[in-house]
Amino acid sequence: MSVPAGYYLALAAALFSIGAVGVLVRRNLIVMFMCIELMLNSVNLTLVAFSRINGNLDGQVLSFFTIVVAAAEVTVGLALIVNLFRLKASADADAVDSLRF
Amino acid sequence: MNALLASTLAFLAPLAQAAPPVDAAATSGTAEFWVFWIMAPLALGAALSMVLLRNPLHSALMLVLNFFAIAVIYAVLEAQFLAVVQVIVYAGAIMVLFLFVIMLLGVERDDPVGSRLPGQRSAALVSGLLLFGLLTVGVAGPWMGPESTCPAVALPAGTVEARGGRPCVGLAGPNSAEGGNVAGLGRLLFTDYVWPFETTSVLLVIAAIGAMVLGRKSEDPAELTDRGARGAREATPVPAGDAGSNTTTTTTTGTAGSASGATDERGSR
Numbered sequence: 001m002s003v004p005a006g007y008y009l010a011l012a013a014a015l016f017s018i019g020a021v022g023v024l025v026r027r028n029l030i031v032m033f034m035c036i037e038l039m040l041n042s043v044n045l046t047l048v049a050f051s052r053i054n055g056n057l058d059g060q061v062l063s064f065f066t067i068v069v070a071a072a073e074v075t076v077g078l079a080l081i082v083n084l085f086r087l088k089a090s091a092d093a094d095a096v097d098s099l100r101f
Numbered sequence: 102m103n104a105l106l107a108s109t110l111a112f113l114a115p116l117a118q119a120a121p122p123v124d125a126a127a128t129s130g131t132a133e134f135w136v137f138w139i140m141a142p143l144a145l146g147a148a149l150s151m152v153l154l155r156n157p158l159h160s161a162l163m164l165v166l167n168f169f170a171i172a173v174i175y176a177v178l179e180a181q182f183l184a185v186v187q188v189i190v191y192a193g194a195i196m197v198l199f200l201f202v203i204m205l206l207g208v209e210r211d212d213p214v215g216s217r218l219p220g221q222r223s224a225a226l227v228s229g230l231l232l233f234g235l236l237t238v239g240v241a242g243p244w245m246g247p248e249s250t251c252p253a254v255a256l257p258a259g260t261v262e263a264r265g266g267r268p269c270v271g272l273a274g275p276n277s278a279e280g281g282n283v284a285g286l287g288r289l290l291f292t293d294y295v296w297p298f299e300t301t302s303v304l305l306v307i308a309a310i311g312a313m314v315l316g317r318k319s320e321d322p323a324e325l326t327d328r329g330a331r332g333a334r335e336a337t338p339v340p341a342g343d344a345g346s347n348t349t350t351t352t353t354t355g356t357a358g359s360a361s362g363a364t365d366e367r368g369s370r
Contacts (some may be wrong), residue, residue, distance in 0.1 A: 002130040002133065002134060002247070002250040003130075003133050003134055003137045003250065004244060004245055004246060004247055004248075004249040004250050004269075005244045005249045005250070005251055005269040006241040006242065006243070006244035006245035006246075006249055007137065007141070007241075007245070008137075008174065008178065009237075009240050009241030009244060010237045010241040010245070011141045011144065011145070011174075012241075013232075013233055013236035013237050013240060013241060014145055014148075014233055014237075015144065015145070015148050015167075016232070016233075016236065017229045017230070017232045017233035017236070018145070018148045018149060018152060018229070019148070020228075020229055020232055021152065021225050021226060021228075021229035022151070022152035024221065024224075024225035024228070024229075025152065025221070025222055025225050025226075026152065028157055030157050030161075030199065030202060030203055030206075031151075031152075031157050031160050033199075034151065034160060034161060034164050034199060035151075035152065037164065037191075037195065038148055038151070038164065038167065041167075041168065041171055041191070044171075044183075045171060045174065045175075046240070048175055048178050048180045048183060049178060051178075051180070051272065052178050052179055052180075052251055052269065052270075052271060052272050053244060053249070053251070053267075053269045053270065054270060055270025055271060055272060055274060055275060056275055057272070057275050057276075057282075057285050057286055057289055058289070058293075060180050060182070060183055060282075060286055061286060061289050061290060061293075061294050063180075063183055064182075064183065064186065064286070064290070065294075065297060065301060067183075067186060067187075067190055067191070068301050068304070068305065069301075069304065070191075070195070071190060071194065071195060071305075071308075072304050072305055072307075072308035073308075074195050074198055074199075075198070075308050075309065075311070075312040076308055076311045076312055076315065078198060078199070078202050078312075079311070079312040079315035079316045080315060081202065081206075082202060082205070082206065082315075082316065083315055083316070085206050091206060
């Protein structure tokens with residue numbers, strides 16, 4: 001009745017893969033963005049699990065910085081999406097194809 | 102009453118002394134087992150339904166559920182501070198921002214239009230499974246054995262490595278060194294990591310300014326300044342021809358005029 005540390009890493013790997021598949025499959029920009037958040041979160045989970053494996057708190061500090069960077073990324077990314085919606089009247093990733101040849 | 106209490110305590114004392122040393126490790130391991138096997142499927146299910154649900158609003162709520170499950174897992178992983186930060190920052194602030202944008206833009210329905218690449222969905226699925234296998238074998242593989250359980254199993258030195266497993270040290274030492282997880286993280290943040298920590302504040306200011314610049318409506322940079330201040334600044338240059346008492350009257354009327362203009366503009370918005 002115990003959980004090896006690798007199980008947490010496997011859970012984080014599964015969450016990361018789900019996020020990556022979501023970015024590739026979905027076309028709504030906001031949902032794609034949420035999938036990126038999920039991937040960031042799974043990396044945080046990996047950092048915290050490794051912090052416990054190695055027995056020091058550096059991984060948790062790094063995870064803290066990742067959370068701050070994710071917050072900054074969300075503000076700028078959502079502002080970009082709102083601007084795109086104003087231009088194209090759609091949050092579909094396929095609507096943004098001005099650079100397509 | 103006191104005598105009854107004392108006798109009860111005297112009766113319970115041997116239990117309290119005897120029970121914890123035997124059960125502490127086993128119960129914590131069992132609790133961790135159940136918390137993991139409840140929260141991990143919950144997190145995985147929430148993540149999967151976030152990708153699969155058509156409505157972005159439902160996806161956002163599923164992501165909130167996923168963040169809560171991961172916060173519980175953080176608490177089990179001896180990262181109490183990050184568990185709280187996860188709930189406050191991710192599930193609180195970031196997801197509310199997402200919900201605001203979803204509701205503001207009115208993109209509740211995900212209308213599927215054509216022009217999808219042929220076979221994109223299956224290719225994404227296959228590459229996702231490959232990625233999962235690669236990460237599990239490459240990153241999690243060495244710690245999958247029962248020797249890697251935290252807190253470290255009391256085995257003679259070297260036996261874990263001899264079995265091909267890697268030990269898991271656990272955070273009991275670092276977390277108690279400073280009197281708690283939060284105190285330890287705080288000391289690290291303000292000693293070893295003080296330079297990245299200060300750089301983070303610059304990053305946040307840049308993000309805030311970037312969001313403001315991206316979110317404004319007109320292209321005129323003067324729109325970013327305060328209207329009242331701008332009106333006062335435009336009114337101050339006084340024509341050279343004016344003299345004496347006339348000057349004060351022109352400035353006051355100028356200020357009044359621009360102020361009324363500003364209120365008109367604000368009213369028309």
